[in-house]
Amino acid sequence: MKLLVPVKRVVDYNVKVRVKADGTGVETANVKMSMNPFDEIAVEEAVRLKEKGTVTEIVAVTIGPAQAQEQLRTALAMGADRAILVEADGAEPLGVAKVLKALVEREQPQLVILGKQAIDDDMNATGQMLAALLGWSQGTYASKVELSAEGAKVTREVDGGLETVQLKLPAIVTTDLRLNEPRYASLPNIMKARKKPLETVKPADLGVDLTPRLTVVKVEEPPKRQAGVKVASVAELVSKLKTEAKVI
């Protein structure tokens, strides 16, 4: 079975993100970029499914700038077989889902595994949108995936605990944090990844219109909290919470 894994290039989670002075966005120049952490989990899951023998080929995809090749190379080094870069900057989840739909129609995978959210726009939407456009089943926030020829049994992280759903294939799965711990690519695998095929296409080649629907009016710093006081003892804390803050 073939599997598609979309990944996104984002500002690394360790970077202290700064809002641009002109209010048009956040500083991304000279900032460390990485694969979205949830997508690393998606690639890892795909590789594990291949190691188990259920999956025969993994195609990694990104919709992003030319530099997003770096993230595709990371996916290849982790174990993906080939990669596709769709060159487009700043596409919205709906547009990304449309590009992915076109690639799904071309590649015919049985399963697409994506991160549940990208840590830049925190939108949490692309997987569900792709499932909608394809008319496929969706298993979001997965903490366990059991794949067989008949379908995918997905355990999901939900508000009160865990929920399990059975999905007919083809299906979409989005990853949550507890699904697995992604491996680090070994040096030999990084070398090998350089020789794996990486194809570049344009959204227009796929017949997809990426005109954004949203306009960013402004981006600003959220209100800052002021640091308060240090208390010397539990007794002082409880007394302050009672008489000063009046919350207990």
Place this chain on the structure above:
Amino acid sequence: MAVLVLADRSGTTVSQPTRSAVAAAARIDADVHVLVLGGSEAAQAAARLAGVTKVIQADGPAYEHGLAEPAAALLVALAPGYSHLLAPGSAMGKNIMPRVAALLDVQIITDIAAVEGPDTFRRFIYAGNALATVKTADAKKVLTVRAASFDPAPAEGGAAAVEAAPAAEDPGVSSFVGAEIAQSERPELTAARVVISGGRAMGSAENFHLLEGIADKLGAAIGASRAAVDAGYAPNDYQVGQTGKIVAPELYIAVGISGAIQHLAGMKDSKVIVAINKDEEAPIFQVADYGLVGDLFKLLPELEQELG
């Protein structure tokens, strides 16, 4: 045109985040309808919410467990009557609403933190490091609501009629197998007046119970950092943060939590924050109203005692 809110059930009633979504909807239009999937008692509860003018209840096995595919199909069937479709940003709302949006060829706006106008909303990006104001060109709007940003609509005050939902197709591509939902006497994390959360420093699942006595005395919900959940000290649904739950209680007590930006994203709107940490340089103290420097294993028993 009326606006529709998809409710999240909480037992026999609707969840508090649903009431926050109703409050957000009321900023858009006075005609607020609520869709309840399964659960006639919850539909009655929705009808009593202040500001709700009509409740639509969908019965049937496809809706009982909130499966995304049939729920989205139903919302799409209802969509022509509404300018805006909303849901709380709960696991249910986040699962279903993007699917609805794509079926309608709409770019969803998730986790709105403010309504600036019928087509303009504010939302946090980059783990709460930035606040974006976005305007949509889509005719129909599909939104999820960051509950911590809207005071919930009062649970009583309305007297809306309850109608049965129209029949919609069930795509039949998924089925519910089972759930492990913890039963707890404690309030829900996103609705609690007080939250006490433990971090990696709790050290073990047994030690995590040290928080319970205090939680009981304060009527608090218990939360956790990602590190504590990953280590197996606490269940996944306890996670507070950018990629977990967003809470804004009257009082938030962070115990042995360093204060990573991803954690702060989930709790920095709390009214009063208390931090207990042995490292006086821990970033959590930069957002805490009251900081107590010391060893949690000594301080937690003292706190439980002091609360009487």
